[in-house]
Amino acid sequence: MDTLHKIKLIYAFNDKDVENLKFLKSIMEANTKEFIAGVYSYISNFEDFSKFLPDDEIRNRHQEKLKFWFLNMFSGEYNNDYLRRLKRIGEVHQDIKLPSHYVSATMNYIRNYIHSIILKNFKDSDKKDSLIESVNKILDINLDIIISSYIDEGKLYIAATKFESKIIKLSSKFSYVLDLFLVLTLMLSTAMVFILFFFEIYRFAMSGLPFETTVVDILGAMLIIWAIRELLEEEVKKLQGKKFALSAFIGLAMAALLRKILIFSLAPHKSHEVAILGLLILILGIVYWLMNKKGADS
Numbered sequence: 001m002d003t004l005h006k007i008k009l010i011y012a013f014n015d016k017d018v019e020n021l022k023f024l025k026s027i028m029e030a031n032t033k034e035f036i037a038g039v040y041s042y043i044s045n046f047e048d049f050s051k052f053l054p055d056d057e058i059r060n061r062h063q064e065k066l067k068f069w070f071l072n073m074f075s076g077e078y079n080n081d082y083l084r085r086l087k088r089i090g091e092v093h094q095d096i097k098l099p100s101h102y103v104s105a106t107m108n109y110i111r112n113y114i115h116s117i118i119l120k121n122f123k124d125s126d127k128k129d130s131l132i133e134s135v136n137k138i139l140d141i142n143l144d145i146i147i148s149s150y151i152d153e154g155k156l157y158i159a160a161t162k163f164e165s166k167i168i169k170l171s172s173k174f175s176y177v178l179d180l181f182l183v184l185t186l187m188l189s190t191a192m193v194f195i196l197f198f199f200e201i202y203r204f205a206m207s208g209l210p211f212e213t214t215v216v217d218i219l220g221a222m223l224i225i226w227a228i229r230e231l232l233e234e235e236v237k238k239l240q241g242k243k244f245a246l247s248a249f250i251g252l253a254m255a256a257l258l259r260k261i262l263i264f265s266l267a268p269h270k271s272h273e274v275a276i277l278g279l280l281i282l283i284l285g286i287v288y289w290l291m292n293k294k295g296a297d298s
């Protein structure tokens with residue numbers, strides 16, 4: 001699901017809200033001048049006001065942009081372009097190192113200001129409540145996206161262009177199909193290792209292979225099944241939207257090498273290979289430990 005849909009879902013932003021905000025457009029247009037004057041009178045009390053908005057040229061430019069942002073909230077068009085503009089506001093403020101609490105505090109002022117206009121202009125209390133609810137939602141969405149540029153949570157990805165957003169959507173679908181394919185392949189591999197497991201028993205029964213070799217072969221097959229199961233579990237977690245633990249792959253590689261060691265251990269002339277495999281397992285073990293340690297620390 002893309003960010004726009006996620007945001008609308010999280011804030012339960014629906015058609016009624018769009019209708020309400022569009023309904024407020026003309027009233028807000030009539031109050032734009034007062035809005036800008038009010039916001040500026042409020043933010044001019046900030047200690048660093050003159051540092052961030054030092055001269056008339058910058059202030060006028062900011063006021064024009066603020067006006068555009070304000071009216072846009074009541075345009076009824078809340079698409080990816082809208083989110084991109086919000087993200088850009090956050091980035092511009094972050095670039096000038098504007099403290100995020102200045103934005104939050106100003107948003108609080110703006111909320112009270114819009115509420116006061118609604119309370120002044122409408123008598124019906126149900127209507128007032130409904131309008132205020134929609135205004136709160138759009139202001140919270142604005143604050144959320146603007147501030148997330150500061151925090152850079154990485155959770156809220158908004159593509160820079162429409163083309164980028166299409167590419168991202170396509171590649172995420174493709175990646176989902178690949179994940180499904182991987183899960184199916186892993187299930188097939190498990191089934192094949194099971195066949196290997198029973199084949200070893202069959203070989204032992206039919207061709208009289210040494211008992212020791214059969215036990216080692218069976219243990220090797222079980223080791224691989226265990227590692228594939230771990231990998232499968234991680235893949236399923238990823239399909240469910242959780243984080244994939246890359247260490248599961250290292251686990252599988254270690255299991256495959258351990259299986260080889262078990263087999264080679266029965267052949268006395270292969271001690272050189274066993275030593276190399278042992279060294280490889282040691283290296284993989286260190287990587288596995290480091291990855292799990294990093295996961296536990298974060």
Ligand code: HEM
Nearest residue numbers: 043049052053061062065066069088089092102103106107
């Ligand atoms: C809810 C609060 C605020 C909103 C909605 C807002 C909105 C905006 C917008 C729309 C822009 C233009 C972004 C662009 O170029 O695309 C902008 C830029 C800027 N904002 Fe704000 N702003 C807010 C609070 C503040 C505060 C509190 C300050 C300073 C005390 C501030 C200082 C600036 C400055 C310096 C720029 C860059 C202006 C320029 O050089 O063009 N903003 N803001």
